[in-house]
């Protein structure tokens with residue numbers, strides 16, 4: 001099955017470090033020294049479903065998902 005998600009970004013201005021995203025997808029995110037989520041390369045090993053769930057888990061919609069045409073598909 002081909003994946004829709006081609007890029008993930010965390011908006012550092014929006015992220016409040018609650019780490020819900022890490023709870024859903026610990027392979028894809030970690031908190032840096034400023035307690036802001038960063039995206040790990042291993043996100044590529046996860047399914048679109050898990051990645052959508054991780055983005056949806058963010059209470060402040062700080063996780064942005066893009067397709068291969070760089071079109072924003074979430075939020």
Ligand code: SF4
Nearest residue numbers: 015016018019021058
């Ligand atoms: S769930 Fe959202 S606010 Fe919380 S760490 Fe992840 S990106 Fe940041």
